[in-house]
Amino acid sequence: MEQGIFYILAAVVVIATFFSVREKHPVHAIIYLATSFFALAVIFYLLAAPLVAAFEVIIYAGAIMVLFLFVIMMLDLGRPEKAMLPGKRDRGIALLLSAVTLAAVITLAVHRSVSMPAAPPMRIHDFAAFLFSRYGFAVEVVSMQLLFALVGALYLGRRR
């Protein structure tokens, strides 16, 4: 049953992302992308990563998408008739690059099938102990990075 849910959600993710990539209207693209992120969060939950699923919903679908919507509405960019659409040449180059990359990655992923015994899923307690003991320094670095991003965004956004 979990397998069935995984494949249904995978289809939802791929279709929603496809529509968001093809969409001319930025606001519609953001809504499609939020749908895709919700389905992806459930996929993370099925893959035994409930914490990542929660952060995906809170930070990606909650914060980042709303930030995009805020900027689109503040700058009044949600006018597809005014926006320039991608030219045929750009789209052809993008399709060629995408096809080559997809073929390469899928060939690798299908042919190099590693078989390992099924590992027991991690509990959140072990995960947190692991995160703050072994990667404690990296957590500090990430907090500094967020602080620098805040200062940089303040500097760029001030009125002069």
Add this chain to the structure above:
Amino acid sequence: MIVPLSHVLVLSSLLFVMGMFCLVSWRTNLIMMLIGIEIMLNAAILAFVGGAAFWGAADGQVFSLFIIAMTSAEVSLALALVVYLHRRKRSVNSDDFTMLKE
């Protein structure tokens, strides 16, 4: 692990390629380019989480948390840049920003 690792990797590569298509084809709109980068980063997170579930190690989940933190920093800076550039030239077309060249 409920599904084979290769299926997760195929889904992740599909997502990555769609993000790359978005980034390369939408050169006329900075917002759509940023959306493409978001899709690509999500594909990377999916690959990390699939690996963590396959090998039963926590490193993949830790790195996906770091990617999420990095993305929030990146998006806040990038959108501040978009607002700044729009204030200067009233445009979000990347072809308009050639100040270094002139």
